[in-house]
Amino acid sequence: MNIGAAAAATGVSAKMIRHYEAIGLLPPASRRDNSYRAYGQHEIHELRFISRARKLGFSIEQIGELLALWRDRNRPSRDVQEIAASHLADLHARIAELQAMADTLKALMRTCHGDDRPECPILDGLGANAN
Amino acid sequence: MNIGAAAAATGVSAKMIRHYEAIGLLPPASRRDNSYRAYGQHEIHELRFISRARKLGFSIEQIGELLALWRDRNRPSRDVQEIAASHLADLHARIAELQAMADTLKALMRTCHGDDRPECPILDGLGANAN
């Protein structure tokens, strides 16, 4: 399997596959005579793992840790849970932050007519002298 | 007011003030004889505007539009509302995305013991053959 086929099979772009290899997330792929990278079932499996972990919002660094645990048949599942829990807390923190922004913005927007008139409490709120 | 004092007064770092000037978000600051940037009440006001807009998650580009509207006393408030509404929709989309990640991750985590045993449905889920 060439890199394009591996990309299509896993949802990870060829660009990113090379990138993951360059930063050491993946071991160097074996090469054919023409220097094309060759991928087998094992590599495809790892790429799919990465793709799913990315979709869950894990950082590349965390995925590196998860991959190491995945490769180690005997790791305690606690180690995995810890990474997952830390990421989940991070997701919740980001959600709360965005939600606070949305709430504040919504409150500002409710006070603005949004018509042809120039008065706009949204801008007034952003430019207010107090904090 | 030198740049450091302006930074302290507005919550925008000196680095970022120079950056905003460099990218044209702010007009070039006037300079003293020693070439230090000088800031007055007007500039402080604009910097505070930027700081608040950033805290609401507006992009630099959107803040540029908002600043332009703010400077124009006669703009229709509709224009402001539109930018705000677009940003609010963006915030909600991002929240939904993160929430979906969190839900999936939480479901995976519930099935994992998180103890000394090596079995871990979290990793199994990430590495599964199916999508």
Place this chain on the structure above:
DNA sequence: GCTACACCTTCCCATGATGGGAAGGTCAAG
């Protein structure tokens, strides 16, 4: 006046994850 220190200036580089694109090699089908 001299020294120390805090501030200012510009310029370059780094982050994290991803993509664009150039210049050049390879392969398969027509």
Place this chain on the structure above:
DNA sequence: CTTGACCTTCCCATCATGGGAAGGTGTAGC
């Protein structure tokens, strides 16, 4: 034997932010 679809490496861009170097300036204490 050409065409087009691949592949290779290398460099650059994004977005908002910070780090740090090298050098100039201002002020407080001795």
